[in-house]
Amino acid sequence: MTHQPSSPPRPDANAALADVTTSSARRYRGVGALAVAAVVAVTTSACGAITEALQDRNAGHTKEFSYDSGASGKAADVLPAWVPDDASDVRGVFRTTGDEVILTMDADLADLPAACSAVDADHPLVAVPARDGLTVEDYRVDSTLRATWWTTGQEQEATRLCDAWWVGAQDGALFAFTPELKAVKIEDQPDPV
Incomplete structure (x- = not known):
């Protein structure tokens, strides 16, 4: 029985795999950053609206x-x-x-x-x-x-x-x-x- 060694991955396949992994990681980081920014914006807006509503109420509307x-x-x-x-x-x-x-x-x-x-x-x-x-x-x-x-x-x-x-x-x-x-x-x- 002859054993054939598996062929080593081609260099271009490694590069493609690295590109996909890197671009996916960047994409997910970008999406994560956008999600964090959205949460901060909504929270800031909500806090501003709540603060304004409380001030309005405290002024007897x-x-x-x-x-x-x-x-x-x-x-x-x-x-x-x-x-x-x-x-x-x-x-x-x-x-x-x-x-x-x-x-x-x-x-x-x-x-x-x-x-x-x-x-x-x-x-x-x-x-x-x-x-x-x-x-x-x-x-x-x-x-x-x-x-x-x-x-x-x-x-x-x-x-x-x-x-x-x-x-x-x-x-x-x-x-x-x-x-x-x-x-x-x-x-x-x-x-x-």
Whole structure:
């Protein structure tokens, strides 16, 4: 019986095997790195969202904003169209879980558009439902938001209706208010700064 030695692997076969092994290892390392990056991105995003949600809750689900002018606030799609473009020192607070907003700005009643109607028997201070199915009775008539520049009951002194906004003047500035739904939970807010 003759024994034939097995033929040694060809050099090109070893090279091909080495290439496959090396490229597979690189590929798996690349996929692993992508997986780690994805986990880090999701975790960071989730932590950011959780942190923001906690801050929002701790603020009584309210946020503040300010603009140098009415025009800049309208350009940012934050202020309603009736706000005069040349209003200055525009500040506001809104509830992230509802409809209520309070505003103040340096402007005059004379700067309001003609579409803003005077409060009278035909145009009383009532909520304007923001969505179908809601009625005036679904809204509160007193402000629940707080700011150092907003006095309790100030909304009741409004003399103009601009769309859904109750607008008035006090101490050379305009103030405005949109009522909150009764169904919205009013949470404690931090003391205004």
